[in-house]
Amino acid sequence: MSRIHRMRALGLGLGVLPIAAVLYERATPWPFWAMLFLNGYVWPHVAYWLSNRSRDPSRTEFRNLTADSALGGMWIAVMQFNLLPSALLAAMLSMDKIGVAGWRFLGRTAMAQAVACAVAWAALGFPVQIYTSMFVIAACLPFLFAYPMAISTAAWGLGRKVLIQNQMLQYLNRIDDITGLYNRKHWEEAAERELARYQRTRRPAVVMMVDLDDFKSINDGHGHVAGDAMLRAVSEVLRSCLREIDTPARFGGDEFCVLLAETSADGAREVAERIRFAVEKVEISEAPGRRCTVSIGMAEANRLLVSVQDWVNLADSAMYRAKNKGRNRAEA
Numbered sequence: 171m172s173r174i175h176r177m178r179a180l181g182l183g184l185g186v187l188p189i190a191a192v193l194y195e196r197a198t199p200w201p202f203w204a205m206l207f208l209n210g211y212v213w214p215h216v217a218y219w220l221s222n223r224s225r226d227p228s229r230t231e232f233r234n235l236t237a238d239s240a241l242g243g244m245w246i247a248v249m250q251f252n253l254l255p256s257a258l259l260a261a262m263l264s265m266d267k268i269g270v271a272g273w274r275f276l277g278r279t280a281m282a283q284a285v286a287c288a289v290a291w292a293a294l295g296f297p298v299q300i301y302t303s304m305f306v307i308a309a310c311l312p313f314l315f316a317y318p319m320a321i322s323t324a325a326w327g328l329g330r331k332v333l334i335q336n337q338m339l340q341y342l343n344r345i346d347d348i349t350g351l352y353n354r355k356h357w358e359e360a361a362e363r364e365l366a367r368y369q370r371t372r373r374p375a376v377v378m379m380v381d382l383d384d385f386k387s388i389n390d391g392h393g394h395v396a397g398d399a400m401l402r403a404v405s406e407v408l409r410s411c412l413r414e415i416d417t418p419a420r421f422g423g424d425e426f427c428v429l430l431a432e433t434s435a436d437g438a439r440e441v442a443e444r445i446r447f448a449v450e451k452v453e454i455s456e457a458p459g460r461r462c463t464v465s466i467g468m469a470e471a472n473r474l475l476v477s478v479q480d481w482v483n484l485a486d487s488a489m490y491r492a493k494n495k496g497r498n499r500a501e502a
């Protein structure tokens with residue numbers, strides 16, 4: 171059952187109490203009691219059934235909500251505008267409408283409520299008795315407390331859900347979907363912070379570009395599924411060869427980038443060799459027997475760097491030198 175239907179069942183179920191108290195006090199004839207029973211305990215199920223079998227459930231639900239308001243207007247007239255239950259009914263029905271579809275929708279349903287109220291009032295001969303007894307006040311209390319609590323609990327739950335989904339979206343926006351590593355956007359932001367840190371503290375840091383050798387031939391020979399599996403396997407190697415404070419990412423295509431914090435050129439060279447050896451050993455079930463190598467370019471941060479782009483260009487040039495010198499090697 172959707173949130174709207176649960177709220178309708180609860181609201182109408184509790185709303186029966188104050189109306190019944192007024193009907194009882196005024197010794198209202200039994201057809202009104204039958205109508206109240208139908209409205210409170212049968213209509214919520216009919217509304218649920220109608221929107222379930224509808225081809226356009228949200229349109230049907232808007233109609234159901236308008237019917238809720240019209241029925242509420244009718245009960246206000248039947249209660250002869252008994253002050254507290256009438257105000258309570260109007261307030262709760264308005265809260266529902268704003269919660270579901272905002273103020274404009276409230277305007278439309280309020281119109282239905284006013285018309286139904288006027289018609290019922292005229293049919294009953296324009297009676298007015300606004301006095302509310304203590305008995306009726308007491309009958310209003312469960313509705314007065316429980317329904318707003320339920321509505322605000324649902325609103326809070328929805329708010330939390332939206333917050334969690336937003337956090338999830340922000341996270342996914344920074345992740346490469348094939349390898350699960352960070353994507354270039356996230357990595358460049360991290361590299362900007364690292365460069366700023368270097369410019370302030372002069373603590374060493376290295377950017378490393380890791381490019382798969384002859385990757386096209388894996389795609390061409392074994393298919394893109396094998397290519398993707400190889401990219402994943404290499405990303406696992408990067409994860410396992412790096413420290414917590416390093417940031418590996420997929421730069422694009424068959425190229426990865428790594429930010430090595432607190433690392434000098436010598437330290438980076440050791441890391442590069444570790445990666446190179448580990449990649450040579452990688453095997454994937456999608457392309458049995460097929461091995462892969464990487465060419466690695468490194469650039470240590472220096473005083474002349476103005477931007478991350480400069481830093482990446484330096485590492486990229488080193489990587490192309492490694493390619494030109496025969497691949498499967500690291501250059502700084």
Ligand SMILES: Nc1nc2c(ncn2[C@@H]2O[C@H](COP(=O)(O)OP(=O)(O)OP(=O)(O)O)[C@@H](O)[C@H]2O)c(=O)[nH]1
Nearest residue numbers: 348381382383384385386387389394397398423424
């Ligand atoms: N499977 C797969 N292939 C990709 C993806 N992104 C890029 N590629 C492929 O990666 C290959 C990169 O080819 P090249 O730039 O020629 O590089 P290479 O074949 O590794 O050659 P060298 O870098 O010179 O050693 C191309 O075939 C791209 O189609 C991806 O997400 N999945």
